[in-house]
Amino acid sequence: MRIGLLGFGTVGQGVYELTGPRPDMQVAWVLCRRPLSLPDAKVTHDFNDILLDPTVDTVVEAIGGLHPAREYVLAAIQAGKNVVTANKALVATFYDELLPLTQEQGTLLRCTASVGGGIGWLSELERVRRIETVEQVGGIVNGTCNYILDAMTRRSLSYEEALAQTQALGYAEADPTTDVDGIDTWHKLIVSANIAFGVSLDISAIPAAGIRRIRGEDVARFRARGYTCKLICQAAREGAAFHAFVQPTLFPQGVPEATVPDNYNLITLVGSTSGRQSFLGQGAGRYPTAYNVVQDCVDFLNGRGFYCRYGPKVRVTNDKALCYYVRGGDWPRERTRENWDGAAVTEPVPIFQMHRWLKENPEAFIAALPG
Numbered sequence: 001m002r003i004g005l006l007g008f009g010t011v012g013q014g015v016y017e018l019t020g021p022r023p024d025m026q027v028a029w030v031l032c033r034r035p036l037s038l039p040d041a042k043v044t045h046d047f048n049d050i051l052l053d054p055t056v057d058t059v060v061e062a063i064g065g066l067h068p069a070r071e072y073v074l075a076a077i078q079a080g081k082n083v084v085t086a087n088k089a090l091v092a093t094f095y096d097e098l099l100p101l102t103q104e105q106g107t108l109l110r111c112t113a114s115v116g117g118g119i120g121w122l123s124e125l126e127r128v129r130r131i132e133t134v135e136q137v138g139g140i141v142n143g144t145c146n147y148i149l150d151a152m153t154r155r156s157l158s159y160e161e162a163l164a165q166t167q168a169l170g171y172a173e174a175d176p177t178t179d180v181d182g183i184d185t186w187h188k189l190i191v192s193a194n195i196a197f198g199v200s201l202d203i204s205a206i207p208a209a210g211i212r213r214i215r216g217e218d219v220a221r222f223r224a225r226g227y228t229c230k231l232i233c234q235a236a237r238e239g240a241a242f243h244a245f246v247q248p249t250l251f252p253q254g255v256p257e258a259t260v261p262d263n264y265n266l267i268t269l270v271g272s273t274s275g276r277q278s279f280l281g282q283g284a285g286r287y288p289t290a291y292n293v294v295q296d297c298v299d300f301l302n303g304r305g306f307y308c309r310y311g312p313k314v315r316v317t318n319d320k321a322l323c324y325y326v327r328g329g330d331w332p333r334e335r336t337r338e339n340w341d342g343a344a345v346t347e348p349v350p351i352f353q354m355h356r357w358l359k360e361n362p363e364a365f366i367a368a369l370p371g
């Protein structure tokens with residue numbers, strides 16, 4: 001395999017290092033904007049050098065962001081090259097474009113590192129689907145948010161201190177608002193759910209609430225009541241439609257989600273016959289992410305492409321009702337069930353309604369109570 005590697009940041013460098021000693025694959029080109037000299041690969045700032053090199057059979061996209069990643073990946077697929085990407089924003093946003101084109105061209109596409117970093121989560125979903133129906137997927141999929149929430153809970157760090165640490169450790173996205181506003185988790189949910197259910201979810205109906213507004217006082221209230229707050233995503237079948245959402249959620253101490261430390265992810269599926277299965281591992285960082293990129297390259301050598309066929313567009317309803325912790329904003333007193341030292345705990349509210357209210361009250365922080 002001769003690889004054209006797009007990007008030489010955290011992930012790209014990891015891929016270069018992990019492929020270096022392998023006899024079955026070689027990074028032939030690296031696309032990089034800054035000056036760089038490598039012993040075993042040619043370096044270019046012009047993508048066409050890679051696209052037009054007929055000896056390059058595989059493109060590894062590790063530049064992130066939507067553009068020019070989309071244009072490079074589409075051009076590579078059209079040129080008959082197989083593509084590995086770790087870019088969850090790209091796959092989630094352009095799923096309806098990438099999947100049909102890949103099928104039409106008969107090229108291979110994989111994105112295992114895009115969800116769960118070093119966990120083989122998407123590969124496992126593919127295996128599960130061979131013999132059963134996936135009923136539900138979700139969990140903790142953003143290492144940055146988990147690190148922040150864990151540091152605030154166990155080490156009493158401020159939100160700002162914890163966020164700065166995730167940036168120094170290379171976990172956060174280039175723009176960390178993508179992490180803390182739940183957008184990265186939203187992308188990972190879309191990719192996971194589309195693959196798990198073999199559909200294309202209506203992404204305009206999937207809400208995301210993040211952790212940007214959480215304060216030490218919220219964490220103290222949760223701790224006093226035996227809860228730990230985590231940012232979770234969930235998607236589940238609901239008749240012919242689906243529930244799918246991202247929101248901070250409280251877990252009682254002792255359940256697996258409550259104990260997930262640092263940048264780790266815990267992702268769970270519920271299968272129709274196997275039941276509940278959870279996967280714990282590092283969800284961010286150079287080597288865990290590069291590990292799954294290289295795994296995808298090995299899968300290509302074995303002829304394995306995308307995890308499922310492109311499926312139908314489906315509706316998202318989110319009409320299930322949950323109780324929420326709400327601090328800040330203008331939550332109506334008559335819909336409040338309890339008061340936690342100045343913060344409200346609501347009566348059951350449909351998920352879509354609570355997210356609509358949050359849009360009108362962006363200064364508020366919400367967390368769902370266990371359903």
Ligand code: HSE
Binds near residue numbers: 116142172285
């Ligand atoms: N910023 C992401 C995270 C990187 O913290 O999980 C891995 O996708």
